[in-house]
Structures are given as C-alpha cells and as structure tokens.
Amino acid sequence: MQEHKLFFTGTRNYIASEELQNSVNVAVALGRPLLIKGEPGTGKTMLARSIAEGLGKELLIWNIKSTTRARDGLYIYDTVQRLYDSQFGDHDVSDIRHYIKMGKLGEAFLAERQAVLLIDEIDKADIEFPNDLLWELDIMSFDILETGETVQARHRPIVIITSNAEKELPDAFLRRCIFHYIAFPDAAMMAEIVKVHHPDLEQKLLEEALAAFYWIRGIGGLQKKPSTSELLDWVQALTVGGISPQQIGKEFPFLGVLLKKDHDFNAVLQRLHNQGVQVKSGTGTLRSW
Amino acid sequence: MFIHFFYLLKAYGVPVTITEWMMLMEALGKGMALSSLTGFYHLARAVLVKSETHYDRYDLAFAHYFRDIETPVELTEKVLQWLEKALPPRQISSAERKQFQEWDLDELRRRLEERLREQKGEHHGGGKWIGTGGTSPFGHSGYHPAGIRIGGESVNKSAVKVAAQRNFRNFRTDETIGVRQFEVALRKLRQLSSKVEGPREELDIDETIRETGDKGGLLQLVWTRGRKNTVKVALMMDSGGSMDPYMRICSQLFTAMNRSSHFKDLRFFYFHNCVYQHLYLKSSCRMDSAVRTEDFLRLLGPDYKVLFLGDASMAPSELTMPGGSIDWYYGNDEPGITWLRRIAAHFNHAVWLNPIPAPYWDRTIGSYTITIIRDVFPMFELTVEGLEGAIRKLKVRR
Numbered sequence: 001m002q003e004h005k006l007f008f009t010g011t012r013n014y015i016a017s018e019e020l021q022n023s024v025n026v027a028v029a030l031g032r033p034l035l036i037k038g039e040p041g042t043g044k045t046m047l048a049r050s051i052a053e054g055l056g057k058e059l060l061i062w063n064i065k066s067t068t069r070a071r072d073g074l075y076i077y078d079t080v081q082r083l084y085d086s087q088f089g090d091h092d093v094s095d096i097r098h099y100i101k102m103g104k105l106g107e108a109f110l111a112e113r114q115a116v117l118l119i120d121e122i123d124k125a126d127i128e129f130p131n132d133l134l135w136e137l138d139i140m141s142f143d144i145l146e147t148g149e150t151v152q153a154r155h156r157p158i159v160i161i162t163s164n165a166e167k168e169l170p171d172a173f174l175r176r177c178i179f180h181y182i183a184f185p186d187a188a189m190m191a192e193i194v195k196v197h198h199p200d201l202e203q204k205l206l207e208e209a210l211a212a213f214y215w216i217r218g219i220g221g222l223q224k225k226p227s228t229s230e231l232l233d234w235v236q237a238l239t240v241g242g243i244s245p246q247q248i249g250k251e252f253p254f255l256g257v258l259l260k261k262d263h264d265f266n267a268v269l270q271r272l273h274n275q276g277v278q279v280k281s282g283t284g285t286l287r288s289w
Numbered sequence: 290m291f292i293h294f295f296y297l298l299k300a301y302g303v304p305v306t307i308t309e310w311m312m313l314m315e316a317l318g319k320g321m322a323l324s325s326l327t328g329f330y331h332l333a334r335a336v337l338v339k340s341e342t343h344y345d346r347y348d349l350a351f352a353h354y355f356r357d358i359e360t361p362v363e364l365t366e367k368v369l370q371w372l373e374k375a376l377p378p379r380q381i382s383s384a385e386r387k388q389f390q391e392w393d394l395d396e397l398r399r400r401l402e403e404r405l406r407e408q409k410g411e412h413h414g415g416g417k418w419i420g421t422g423g424t425s426p427f428g429h430s431g432y433h434p435a436g437i438r439i440g441g442e443s444v445n446k447s448a449v450k451v452a453a454q455r456n457f458r459n460f461r462t463d464e465t466i467g468v469r470q471f472e473v474a475l476r477k478l479r480q481l482s483s484k485v486e487g488p489r490e491e492l493d494i495d496e497t498i499r500e501t502g503d504k505g506g507l508l509q510l511v512w513t514r515g516r517k518n519t520v521k522v523a524l525m526m527d528s529g530g531s532m533d534p535y536m537r538i539c540s541q542l543f544t545a546m547n548r549s550s551h552f553k554d555l556r557f558f559y560f561h562n563c564v565y566q567h568l569y570l571k572s573s574c575r576m577d578s579a580v581r582t583e584d585f586l587r588l589l590g591p592d593y594k595v596l597f598l599g600d601a602s603m604a605p606s607e608l609t610m611p612g613g614s615i616d617w618y619y620g621n622d623e624p625g626i627t628w629l630r631r632i633a634a635h636f637n638h639a640v641w642l643n644p645i646p647a648p649y650w651d652r653t654i655g656s657y658t659i660t661i662i663r664d665v666f667p668m669f670e671l672t673v674e675g676l677e678g679a680i681r682k683l684k685v686r687r
Binding site: 084 | 304306308309312315316319321323328331332335336338339340341344473490506507508510
C-alpha cells in the first residue's frame, strides 16, 4: 500500500464509505477496472468525479448508449467524411490519419498523465460490448487497422465502470473487475450527505426529515423508493417552504417531491391515514408540478 | 493460503475462479488487507464476488470459515454497552414489535449474561462467543429487529459480525424481490427480427450503391431500420381467493410485465382457479368482461408466449369434472383440465409460474392438482430464478 501514494479518501462534496474507499484503492493498486453497481441515486457516476478530483487527475467520461460499440471507444475512422471530401477534391484525402479520431479509451491511453476514465452505464450497450473491450483493457493497447499503427497506453488509466444491472454482464468481463455494490446509505451516512449539500440546515429539521424519509422507504411495495436525490430536493423544499421540524412528522408536507408514482403516493397516504396523520389537501395540488 | 476458503465459497455457491483468486493473492501480497480481518473481508469481497446477489452467500461462507477467529475480549463489554443504547422504536412496525415483545432490554441482557457465563465454561473465553455470532441464538438475533440493534453500530468492529449480519440477504436471486429484478429477467425474453419500425440507423449497402450509381457517382447514403423484438406475450392470472397471500408478488410481476416495453404485444387475461370456456379481461372475473376461450385461441396465434400465474391449487373436482367450477352458477360442460390441455396444445410456448415455493409443491393442500397441471405445463416458482428458468423454456421449442 505504501508504494501507492495515491490514496482515495473521498472529497469535500462526496462522502464515500470506508468500504468504497477500500475498493477504489484496491482497484487502483491492482490496475483493474472498478465495477460499481447500486440503486439509482446512490452516486455511482459522482464517484468517478470524486476520484478524479481527490487524486488530482483528469476525468474522461464515456457515456454508453444502446448503439455504442466497443470500437467507438478506441477510435473512429470517418469513412463517410473521407468519401465526401474525395468527391470535391478540396481536402487531402490521401492521408487516412486525418480521418481517424480517438475515442474516449484512446484519449485516456494517449493522455500525458494518468487519467480517470468513467465508462458510464455499461449495461445499456449490446450484451457483447464488455467482452469486446476485454483485450484492450487487459493489455492496454490497440491497433489502428487502417494505418497499421499501435496505440500503447502511456499510463494505465484508472477505469471506473458503472452499471444499473439492466443486463447481465459476461463472466469473462466480471472476472477481471473489482466489484463494489454501493448499499443505500444508512441514516447517519445520509445525514452527512445532506449536510454536504445543505450545510446550514437546522439539526432538528434534518433529523425529522430523515426519520420521515426512512419511514417512507420502509413501506413495502413501493414501485419507486425515494432515493438520495429526492431527499435532497425534499429538504430544499422544506427549507424554502419554511416548514418547522414539528410539522414534518405530523403533516408530511411536499410529499410529491419524494414520490413520483401515483401508486406509491396513494400507498403512503393510506399508511398515513391509518396512523391518523392528516395530510393537508394542499399537498395534493403541489405534487402536480 | 486460505485455500479452503476458496472451496468453501464455491460450496456456498459463489462462482469464484482461479483468476480472481490469484488477483486476491496479488492484493494480499501488496498488503491491501490492511492486516485486519475487516480489511480482508472487504478486500476479498471486492475481488471475488461480482454480484450483490452473491454477497449473502459470501457472508455465510465467511462467517463459517472465520467464526473461530479470536475476537478481542473487550467486545463482551461493548455488547452490553450497545444494549444500553435505546433506539427509536418507530423503525419497527407494530406487528413486528408484537412478535418480539418478550425481548425487552433487561430480558435480553439477562439472557445474554447467562449465555456468556455458560459459554465461558465450555469455550474458555467469552470473546470467542461473539465471534460465533452467526450460529448462536444471539447471533441469530441479528436477523430479528431487536438483534439488528445489538450489532447495528458495531459494523466495523468485527468482520465476522458483519458477515453474520447478512445485510445482503435481500439481494439473493432465489428470494422473491421486486419489480426491477423481474424486469431485468423479462428483458431476456426477446427475439430479434423483422424491420417494421424504429430509427433508420443501419447502412443499406445495396440501396446505397444503386442510389449512388443513379446520381452518377455522387455519394448517396441510404439507411435502413435495425432489427426488432417480435415476442408476443399473454399473461394469464389466477384471481382466486387462494391467491390473496401472493397478491404483492403477483402485482410486482404484473408491474414488471407492464413496464417491459420491448414486447411486440402484451395481453392480460384472468381466470378463477381454473380455465373453462371463458377468460376474463378484468380481475373481478365477471361475465361483463368475459371472452370465450375458443375466441381467445383463435385470436392469439400459436406464436404468443403464454405465462400462467397461479397457485394451481384447487379442489380436484374443479380441475377434472364437468360442472366442477368453483362458481356455482357457472356450468362448465367440459372439465378444466381439458381446456388447459387445449391451450397447451395451441401455443408453441407456455409455462406456469407458481407463487408457492417449489419445495412445497408435493406437500401443500393443492399438491394433487399441482401434480396434474405440472404434466400439462412446465411449472416454475415465482422467484427471479424461477422466472429466468421459465423464460429459457419460453425461448426454446418444446
């Protein structure tokens, strides 16, 4: 460990659990990609930003879409542009290199200093996509077929991969990764996270809001449980609305900020009603924005 | 080093490979376990386990393998300290509370002290006892509301304790979980073909050459549409009273199906215990929403993939006798099993999902009818793993 001076401990505006810090440091030390899974809103994408900031490195983001192919990350040979150019004869088309553009992985390989590469939502792509990247990630180089050049990584980039588990990832790929599942933060951790975003928040208000938030998350059968980002919005709404801490547990104001589905909203109202909580009629209209 | 742990993980169903094991050894060689059991727990999990659904199995194996590792003696005192900390009761629902009412603080402490005394005699040192948390009655209390408290704030104190807490039990794939997991499983149900709709984003080479030729060599690109999923699905749901206990899990599957936008067509039908000459479009199963089963068979081609969702548990007469329907006003000339066989014969692919866990199929009250129906349809339990099995079945021809 001592030989690696780089040591990720979270950053000012990103709270990482000790487990997560360990996983990041293991991945960096072993030079393996770090695969991050977790509920939506647990800050998977934010992690890469935080690592880049914490370790003082450049961040490259490769957003994966359903049409993305592994090759796009290495380089793109713009044949169509070359063909068009050739028809008008006002460009020099004899040099193919003008039409080769580096992808994000290629950029990371060629960076002057070690970079952090975020491959975001890898599960959106085709099922074979991760396998197609195995070789390049393993040996850290690739060939450009059109020019016969080899691109060799100057520095092995720190690769962070996020997945929403929409597709199973292939075993061969998983074997080479360090894996971390970001569990949903507990109340203490969540309090810290909220404080990062709302430093001036009244302690009492925070406690009440968190209690209500975890109570709602604990209700079985919700289609979409509220997550961190909804909580942050809610706390914002409570502050702006000038709600006093005592009101939160009694009235559950601005419930629509936390719950986005009709079914969930009704389920919570039902629960509250059973417990004798009177939700003001005003909340019904508020959630329509 | 720890090689038995490797085999133990395999035995517990964590798919570990040599590659990963060597990676772990490399990491240990670099001192990345920080010379502590907790460090090792997290390191080994990050390197060896590649899915949160396997975290629980890992925890079990870890607790099994390391349970005899000494835990510092001061922990015994800590346990008592933890017990002092009263926790807000609202985190437990009142129903759960009732179940554990006898576990009040004093009682729990008394029992714990008692246990500690006993264990000292047998094990020469109470510290060890805490290490075995997962296997003693008090360790088990890790799963019940009172017990989570005990360990709750100690998470980072002892890895064995973390493992024994089994925080990731909910992620097991053989447990019934939720809409999202069902959706992911359903996504596997796809067959790509045809070119009907969607964005034109694939280069049509033949057309491009022709068009370019027509324009005298000036490049004209022609794009065509990609392949589309052609799977058509019909979900047949039992809305009988015996299904009430499974309502939540069924509605989760229903939601997941509904959200799965990748099917070419998706139809829902209901029946009451068994299918007779009518199916229903609403779960109330009243005649105003009825369609004739004959029409249903005519309307839906054999290429529809049919999923039955029901407990398949009913009185034998409801399945095997004419006029056996549970609704007394509803006379059926043919027994339900005839209709089921007819449906099975019509469709190329049909499966039955049963919310009753598979181990009970031979023992439950409905085992007689379950056995008969299993002869007609391949039956799977309604869990994520069961659904995946069913979908594999739906993709191959019987």
